[in-house]
Amino acid sequence: EAQVTQNPRYLITVTGKKLTVTCSQNMNHEYMSWYRQDPGLGLRQIYYSMNVEVTDKGDVPEGYKVSRKEKRNFPLILESPSPNQTSLYFCASSPPGGQGGNQPQHFGDGTRLSIL
Amino acid sequence: KNQVEQSPQSLIILEGKNCTLQCNYTVSPFSNLRWYKQDTGRGPVSLTIMTFSENTKSNRRYTATLDADTKQSSLHITASQLSDSASYICVVSVGFPYDKVIFGPGTSLSVIP
Numbered sequence: 001e002a003q004v005t006q007n008p009r010y011l012i013t014v015t016g017k018k019l020t021v022t023c024s025q026n027m028n029h030e031y032m033s034w035y036r037q038d039p040g041l042g043l044r045q046i047y048y049s050m051n052v053e054v055t056d057k058g059d060v061p062e063g064y065k066v067s068r069k070e071k072r073n074f075p076l077i078l079e080s081p082s083p084n085q086t087s088l089y090f091c092a093s094s095p096p097g098g099q100g101g102n103q104p105q106h107f108g109d110g111t112r113l114s115i116l
Numbered sequence: 117k118n119q120v121e122q123s124p125q126s127l128i129i130l131e132g133k134n135c136t137l138q139c140n141y142t143v144s145p146f147s148n149l150r151w152y153k154q155d156t157g158r159g160p161v162s163l164t165i166m167t168f169s170e171n172t173k174s175n176r177r178y179t180a181t182l183d184a185d186t187k188q189s190s191l192h193i194t195a196s197q198l199s200d201s202a203s204y205i206c207v208v209s210v211g212f213p214y215d216k217v218i219f220g221p222g223t224s225l226s227v228i229p
Binding site: 045090108 | 120147148150157158159160161162165205207208209210211212215216217218219220221222
């Protein structure tokens with residue numbers, strides 16, 4: 001089954017404790033992206049990757065890091081999490097064109113992070 | 117400023133009734149507009165996409181319209197079912213050289229028996 005898998009689905013942690021949210025897709029998609037979703041706001045892009053070893057900042061990159069060493073994986077790293085990073089996070093992938101909306105993005109089911 | 121607004125913020129309707137969700141955008145240059153459905157606890161799933169030259173697009177009981185002159189889109193749901201309860205997100209693509217998408221805040225629809 002074609003899917004984007006995120007782990008963990010839920011995480012409660014404390015300020016300053018480094019964490020990684022993993023994202024893996026099995027559709028051989030070049031494009032991958034991380035978003036955060038907050039109440040009353042649309043999905044906001046954190047980072048994206050057009051292909052292996054190619055990453056770039058989205059609209060809200062502060063406090064986050066990413067890497068793209070393999071095509072299928074795109075982990076999101078919070079080196080020193082803070083309470084304002086409490087949010088619902090989504091990973092997405094698509095064939096080329098997803099960044100510009102010409103291809104639909106396939107989303108994971110989300111990771112709910114709570115930073116205390 | 118590129119922006120996508122949706123109305124209403126939330127909506128409750130009876131099963132079997134129709135409803136229409138609205139999307140207004142100020143995006144330039146416009147590339148396309150897509151509607152996504154997001155079930156609770158799941159990621160968004162694409163329903164329809166429309167380019168500048170398309171006025172209407174249907175997907176089963178969902179019909180999307182686009183008026184590029186007024187920069188408005190609507191999503192009409194016919195004969196609603198309980199499974200239509202979800203958030204519906206309007207996403208507008210900004211064309212070259214920006215090549216990015218702008219997500220609306222979504223409309224939360226509840227269909228009750």
